[in-house]
Amino acid sequence: MVQKLLRRRFGVLAAETAERIADLPLERSEDLGEALLDFTAVTDLEAWLRQH
Known part of the structure; x- marks a missing residue:
């Protein structure tokens, strides 16, 4: 789903x-x-993945 x-x-x-x-x-x-609701660009996703 994500x-x-x-x-x-x-x-x-x-x-x-x-x-x-x-x-x-x-x-x-x-x-x-939950976090993806705040993402405005794919770079936000990439940063999240690096941190988690």
Whole structure:
């Protein structure tokens, strides 16, 4: 679900980014689902993934 929401907001994600998201444990995926509401650019997503 998180990947669908991110694709809707930012379009097709880089394969590496999509893979990193797919590998997140459920709890982190849920955290990302909340955080993505504040993202304004794909760089926000990339920064979040680096921090988590």
